Amino acid sequence: MIETDLLIIGGGPAGMNAALEGAQYGVDIVIADRFPNLGGQLPKQTHKFFGWATEGAGQRGFQLAKKWASEVASKDNIRVMTSTEIVGRYDDGSWMAYDIENQKLTLIKPKKVIVATGAQEKILPMENADLPGVYGAGAIQTMMHVHGVLPGERFLIVGAGNIGVILAYQLKQAGADVLAVIDILPKLGGAYWVHVSKIRRMGIPLYMSHTLTKIHGEEYVTGATIAQIDENFKPIPGTEKYLPVDTIAVSIGLSPLVDILYQNRVEIVWIPELGGLVPLHSENMRTTNPDIYVAGDVSGIEEATTAALEGRIAALSALEDLEVSINQKQKKLYMEKLTQLRSAPLLERLRRGIEKMHSLARERGLI
């Protein structure tokens, strides 16, 4: 049994920053991640990040992952458990950790837990969407950028949000063909213009008000049919286009990975603007379970720099509840930075979601 002050589940931007913030106060920390290396989904990000100047703006995701992971590794009071999955908790407060490589179980008994498990790509609810060749956009980025493998040659990207658009030019960079990027909305919403301009310059067709009507193939994807839609989102007959693609990238949004929170009686609420089912939490990242805090995409879909800040805030809240005297000024600063990052005109929908969450938390008296 490993005893610790703080167990952090998930070693992405939120988890790593929670560990780094907590470590400054000399408490004992365990950070566990399913993958062989810390970094979460940062190692597959090749674009430069905007945002928080001192914590990563202008740096590429994989560079940020390396920087934070090596900082974590340098702290004596952080124990890193990679290739390790936290699978559940016993009533006595010990959590079970499964070592994936060596197939061994260990118990961890923490005083407080920060859940930073991230999110998963949503799936397309249609026929043949289970065929090999229909992959999450993030999965394709992982294969390309982390492992140097191109999982296809000719791609269709479904969903022209930020990830879909970025993926289009990343695929081109890696030497693949992108036949089209489609979106059901008439106008681009979530994609940054700098990325959209890139795909336009590359000559990748971007079809708005379009939907995927058929996925072709028996054993794996051999093609796709797309069509224009009317104002009721119904395909318009006669507008169908067949695309001879071998891979369909799905980037229609992410779902927070809330399973371990469900198991631990954290109240989950439905806020579509934040990705659907999300843990009820305060702006201090406290949940309805007094021993559990959340940070990053699991608390609502955003991006790496906001996740990092949430991780730092969650760690400070956990330490406060352990009666460690924390730097309140610093915490306030992190919260102000978060508000600043969320103030972009593009993020109006997100702000609505955050406001809903915070007012729900206030109703419950969560601070």
Add this chain to the structure above:
Amino acid sequence: MGVKRISEHPILEFPRKKIVHFYFEGKKLYGYEGEPIAAALLANGIKVFRESIKLHRPRGLYCAIGNCSSCLMVVDGKPNVRTCITPLREGMRVERQKGKGAIEA
């Protein structure tokens, strides 16, 4: 080493690791030690990893983060191995999974 490896990239470099062999459905293939089994299979042009339990439909990679169960295979006789997060090792025997899988006696 497989046809789907990226050799040139404007931003990234892929320092190559140790090459190891493994078996897919009894056929000898090569991959890099420590990369996910799924990456080695895709690099060799293999997309179909298993059959769905009821309708026997082909399944392959989906999430690549060990979460969706789409990439489960039988590895060294052990079923339900998540190939997207399980590192490739020398001599591994990798097979398509049919049904729920049974543990070898």
